[in-house]
Amino acid sequence: MTRAPVVVAVLLLAVACQKPVQPGDPLRGLSRAERDRFDRGKVVFDSVFTPETGLGPLFNATGCGECHENPAGGRGDEVEVHATAFHAPVCDPLAQEGGPVIQQHTTPLLKQALGIDQEPFPASATARAMRTSPVIFGRGLLDLVPDSVLLTYADPDDRNHDGVRGRPNRFVDGRIGRFGRKGFVPTLREFNAGAFAAEMSVTNPQQPTEEDVGGKPLPVGVDPAPDPEINQEQLDLTDDFVRFLAPPTPLKVGKDGRRGRDLFSQIGCTTCHIPTLRTGYSPVQTLSNREFAAYTDLLLHDMGPDLADICLGAATPADFRTEPLLDLRGAEHFLHDGRATTLEQAIELHGGEGSGARGRFKALAAADRAALVAFLKSL
Amino acid sequence: MRRTIRTAVLTAILLVPLVISAPADWGTLTSAQPAPSYTYQGTVRAVNARAGTLELITGVGMSLRVVRLKTAPTTRLVAAGASPRLADLKPGDVVRAEYRRTAAGLVADRVEKLEVGAR
Numbered sequence: 001m002t003r004a005p006v007v008v009a010v011l012l013l014a015v016a017c018q019k020p021v022q023p024g025d026p027l028r029g030l031s032r033a034e035r036d037r038f039d040r041g042k043v044v045f046d047s048v049f050t051p052e053t054g055l056g057p058l059f060n061a062t063g064c065g066e067c068h069e070n071p072a073g074g075r076g077d078e079v080e081v082h083a084t085a086f087h088a089p090v091c092d093p094l095a096q097e098g099g100p101v102i103q104q105h106t107t108p109l110l111k112q113a114l115g116i117d118q119e120p121f122p123a124s125a126t127a128r129a130m131r132t133s134p135v136i137f138g139r140g141l142l143d144l145v146p147d148s149v150l151l152t153y154a155d156p157d158d159r160n161h162d163g164v165r166g167r168p169n170r171f172v173d174g175r176i177g178r179f180g181r182k183g184f185v186p187t188l189r190e191f192n193a194g195a196f197a198a199e200m201s202v203t204n205p206q207q208p209t210e211e212d213v214g215g216k217p218l219p220v221g222v223d224p225a226p227d228p229e230i231n232q233e234q235l236d237l238t239d240d241f242v243r244f245l246a247p248p249t250p251l252k253v254g255k256d257g258r259r260g261r262d263l264f265s266q267i268g269c270t271t272c273h274i275p276t277l278r279t280g281y282s283p284v285q286t287l288s289n290r291e292f293a294a295y296t297d298l299l300l301h302d303m304g305p306d307l308a309d310i311c312l313g314a315a316t317p318a319d320f321r322t323e324p325l326l327d328l329r330g331a332e333h334f335l336h337d338g339r340a341t342t343l344e345q346a347i348e349l350h351g352g353e354g355s356g357a358r359g360r361f362k363a364l365a366a367a368d369r370a371a372l373v374a375f376l377k378s379l
Numbered sequence: 380m381r382r383t384i385r386t387a388v389l390t391a392i393l394l395v396p397l398v399i400s401a402p403a404d405w406g407t408l409t410s411a412q413p414a415p416s417y418t419y420q421g422t423v424r425a426v427n428a429r430a431g432t433l434e435l436i437t438g439v440g441m442s443l444r445v446v447r448l449k450t451a452p453t454t455r456l457v458a459a460g461a462s463p464r465l466a467d468l469k470p471g472d473v474v475r476a477e478y479r480r481t482a483a484g485l486v487a488d489r490v491e492k493l494e495v496g497a498r
Contacts, residue, residue: 095445096434179440207440
């Protein structure tokens, strides 16, 4: 009988002393088999592709780890170029001219054949966008939030008159999207398979055809590797690695940070940056029915004309998906294109539906603004 | 009349060995030979009603492709409670197309315009 309190105390102590999750760590609670897939997936993620193993002939990076680095799954310093054409209300992702991702490099064989160093910028584009590489921690959790939950946060007609009109984006087939800066892609699995094809031109069972060059077929002989250039197992392992990357444990905050957290809510940031979301069922126990810190509603919001760039799906040029606030402590650049170098700048660049919260932030006393930023830096 | 019957019987006799020596799936190779049907679900990029063609944007993640479908006089077009014409489809519409691969390209058997929420 007298042992019970001691056992409870030891267990509580063990939980309290648990090592915090660092950027790049796997989720806690993975089975041995799942942890093995995480480790094997990391090998594919860190692979460097060559033309002989599938790279190119157009590409942005030679491997996933080139952009999501320090550690694997983290952010990189690469900035890529996207383009689409907006003919309101229709968005043309320029699939007939090579798609919205404009690859910045070519393999030697393609350069020799066409004399180009990068994919030609599409003539039909109405806008260009710059995109930094985000951290990809916690994406397995975001993937599992049911669409029905996102729709409960949507308010496209602003029925509550708070000036915020969250709405989901839609993929080309009409399904609700959530991944990417415009929330265009419905699932993590599709995002990963699409990234192999769009970023490295590594064909795979989900996208078995190579991209053409500005709508023209690839010259004969410039793509020596047979399609698909990776198999289903390599794709699945990479997907599991990304899926099992844990969101880092937030740093402990002091009194200022706690006040900053309260202010973050009081001035309305949590209307879009919803602090916690809950996953639905997953056969991976540690991902299933789990509440986690997300700070996003995964919905589109009009962020005003100053941030506007390209359309994508149902997203107009000014619409962006609420960015999940994960691993902000490690960030040196903020917003979708990295134009902000401090969190204060990032907040002050929120326009459109974010302008109310921005105004209230600017109206705070300097100490309160610093407290709010201190909280964000703990994430 | 008698001559006609005789011809029919002779023809049947000649055909019997051919039928019984045929491979087991001979029937499926001949009578049930429709090409397999596939499905694309994507956004309409362009419609050429005069040529009877339709371009769809499909793909996976950020890797998008255009597929070109032909329609035939037998192609069924369907929308919620209506039977639209090809010319009624416009860029931005989301459709599900059932199609077959033929020597002349991809031919749609059925094109259904989908109602997609809050676009």
